[in-house]
Amino acid sequence: MSLTDTGAAEALPATVAPDCPGSADTGASALLWDNEETLDLRLPAEFTALRAALPDQAASRAADLLDGIRSWGPTPTSVGTFELVPVRLDRDLPLIHGWMNDPAVAEFWELTGPQDRTERHLRAQLDGEGRSVPCLGTLDGTAMSYWEVYRADLDPLARLYQARPHDTGIHLLIGDAAHRGRGLGSALLTAVADLVMERRHACTRVVAEPDIRNTPSVTAFRKAGFQCRTEVDLPGKRAALMIRDRVRPEPS
Numbered sequence: 001m002s003l004t005d006t007g008a009a010e011a012l013p014a015t016v017a018p019d020c021p022g023s024a025d026t027g028a029s030a031l032l033w034d035n036e037e038t039l040d041l042r043l044p045a046e047f048t049a050l051r052a053a054l055p056d057q058a059a060s061r062a063a064d065l066l067d068g069i070r071s072w073g074p075t076p077t078s079v080g081t082f083e084l085v086p087v088r089l090d091r092d093l094p095l096i097h098g099w100m101n102d103p104a105v106a107e108f109w110e111l112t113g114p115q116d117r118t119e120r121h122l123r124a125q126l127d128g129e130g131r132s133v134p135c136l137g138t139l140d141g142t143a144m145s146y147w148e149v150y151r152a153d154l155d156p157l158a159r160l161y162q163a164r165p166h167d168t169g170i171h172l173l174i175g176d177a178a179h180r181g182r183g184l185g186s187a188l189l190t191a192v193a194d195l196v197m198e199r200r201h202a203c204t205r206v207v208a209e210p211d212i213r214n215t216p217s218v219t220a221f222r223k224a225g226f227q228c229r230t231e232v233d234l235p236g237k238r239a240a241l242m243i244r245d246r247v248r249p250e251p252s
Helices: 045-053 056-062 089-100 103-109 115-126 156-160 184-199 215-223
Strands: 075-077 080-086 132-139 142-151 168-174 205-208 227-234 237-245
Touching (some): 080 184, 089 103, 089 132, 089 142, 115 132, 132 184, 184 205, 184 215, 215 237
Parallel strands (some): 168 205
Antiparallel strands (some): 075 080, 080 132, 132 142, 205 237
């Protein structure tokens, strides 16, 4: 995830995730990813069988792994009205491609290059089984961020921590430079985590894995109520595994 929102950063070492246990504190940090892509992980056999046995309409409902994200609608926040709008390639590809080629974003997302590279990344989710939904984030009607809301319990990430059914993960980048440095990241992360909990009744935790080098991102998650549980090795990065429980801990 690339937040690129330096206004949310505090004076923290660039390679240390705030409040995150070091590798000596947990065995999970020593686990290595096996280079399996998110969308290569198979859905449980019982889910596939259930979907195949249902009529089309009921199967469509059963197959909605993220509980109708397309109908979640706008939500008020402290910084304006925010909405997750699922990506449409014909409408949104040029905008997202431009963001991915912004050096501040590219440092962490690593999707620079021609438009078809961005398209492949988006299409893998759009043509998948609904485990990950790419969205634009609009603030007062202006598209200014890119989000991926995904089922962390159906992702290879689940191998690296004690995942619970319906754990929901989020990736985020602030795409428009005009919206960076304004401290929007933590406000929007709070709103989206609240929205996930409100709309996904079976979900008890929201999960994220920002690069530990991305101090503004890690700090924004922490301000939004996420706690760093450990560090994990993912493809191309060492990440802070951050979790926000449905019942948020009291401030210390």
